[in-house]
Amino acid sequence: QVQLMESGGGLVQAGGSLRLSCRASGLIFSINAAGWYRQAPGKQRDMVATITRGGITNYADSVKGRFTISRDNAKNTVYLQMNSLKPEDTAVYYCNADIKRLSTRLYEDTYWGQGTQVTVSS
DSSP: OOEEEEEOOEEEETTOOEEEEEEEESSEEEEEEEEEEEEOTTSOOEEEEEEOTTOOEEEOTTTTTTEEEEEEGGGTEEEEEEOSOOGGGOEEEEEEEEEEETTEEEEEEEEEOOOEEEEEEO
């Protein structure tokens, strides 16, 4: 089966940086659109950044200029470089990917990781 696993979260001081990774495992034909989302306690899950297979990116206004999403298709991995972190960036960060499994290449399913906690102290 296909699974996503996030890593790289942690505690950082305001102004610091973190790099999140999301690795897809399993029998994968291709990973198409992918992205990062975040959810703070008591709030909805919001899009942070997305990236197409071809590298077209989209960012939430709140992170534009500070965060960079990238991907390494050969490694089935998506990254989120987070710079100039602010306390309001504190949330659980989830990776998301649209994946075509090797066994069924005609359609894609949406997968979510378990989430990784990012805490930014002031």
